Amino acid sequence: MALSSSSNYNGILYPSDRPLLTADNRGFRYGDGLFETLFVGPGGIRLSSYHFDRLVSGMRLLDLDVPPGFAEKIAGEVLTLCEANGSFASGAARVRLAVFRGESSFTGPVDRQPNYIIQSWPLAIAGDADETGLVLGLFPDGRKACDVLANLKSSNYLLYILAAQYARKQGLDECLVLNSRERLADATIASLFYVRDSVFYTPPLSEGVVDGVMRRYLLEALPGAGYTVVEQPVTVPDLMDADEVFLTNAIRGVIWVGAFQGRRFGRRLSAVVDEQLVKTL
Template identity: 55%
Template sequence: MNTSTAWINHNGAFLHAGSPVLTAGNRGFRYGDGLFETLLVKNGRIRLRDYHFDRLFAGMRLLRFAIPPSFTPENLESQILELCQRNAHSPLARVRFVVFRGEGGLYDTENLQPHYLIETWPLTPDDIGLNDKGLVIDVYPGGMKSCDAIANVKSNNFLLYVLAALYAREHWLDDCLVFNCYERLADSTIANLFYIKNRQVYTPSLSEGGVAGVMRRFLLAALPAAGFPVHERPVSVNDLLAADEVFLTNAIKGIRWVSSFRQSQYTGAISRTIYDQLINGLS
């Protein structure tokens, strides 16, 4: 994307990409004091719109943001879609919507009002289709997630996932799973974790420390009606090693199937079926 002709949205104002919008005293910059949503816009519509805004506002309440009357799903949706239109990304786009606290307070916050920044990037159908080649994954050994409510927030405090992604790249992996404080599996660097055993689908419960993914929420509701019972439970490394299939989910990719985890190899047959039935036609 040519940043000289592209646009961003900062607090409702449309600015040329590259425009300075933060100061050195910004709390979002200093402390990661905020959260974000990664959304898929397809043919001028936000996929899983209500789930995204449910998660956004729940996270803002948990982080003690003061939510102004103008901060509504309808208003924010309008700004997101207008930005996509300005950038000519409406057919298919990845959107990053970041909410953060601005100036005020070196340690304790003095201002609870939200600031926000919206960016868009164009996508192609291949970017959101099911992967042809299965992912090779492992577990990041250098850190763990807590199992509290903050762990479920899509937070700007992303350091553990950054290090896990670097570990994956250094070890020729496609992604890394992350342990929680009980050395059980929470999620991956950019996705929620599912596995299949005897046509039963399993995923770590949110009490295990994973991010509350919108695609995860969608599948928990949709899988039973498609003939796949789904269970939320603690998940161990041994559970994955004994699984028939493993797949990862997020708002952009939908489903990505895994071909290899340590010594275990998987096919993606049922994962493909789930993708075809539930994700492929999702608007």
């Protein structure tokens, strides 16, 4: 991905190729931080309240200060950066917001002041990959913990990075990750749903899944649209017995899965939900 022309570091715009962090930064050294990936249009951030609710909750869990008006300040700076970078050239922008602890030692006093970097790019318009759907695999190494930290959009992303590398080596589009209970958690950059007998299923947060923004939105929106949605643990046999499988994230919305471990899936209700509940946002 090409660099955006400018990046916002703690409220100041810098050229994107300028180094901003030192080797002592805790976000760099220890993954002591969080990030959000935002779908942004000229009118604002899609599902903004969900993003900032997750971010602020995570900051408090990491014992970072949340200054008064922090969310509103960041939201304004996101739009300013997108406009400065011409990131709305394709109609919408992809933004990465990272919030992290600054420079302090591992054993010394904890610095609670949040630092942040905002980057923006025009949102590339994907081709019609939905004609065949994603081909998923299963990452054989590493397991996701089932604790409160597992729900964070954490800068410590090593398990998902390794799963994504495995997917590329295997010629797969995406990879699912297992939790410590040997059940399915989520994909490397998306939450997992499946449909069986017109009922929607997804693993609960207690299964170690990231608290996905689009996942949360659909859990609230599906019942209002007349669909039944159930949060329950999901196993590989559950997925093999599904009628439809799809992934969700804040940028792409609903992403149809065409195949998993040789099993092909249809695309009926997931396409309707995408049109009715996501593309209308």
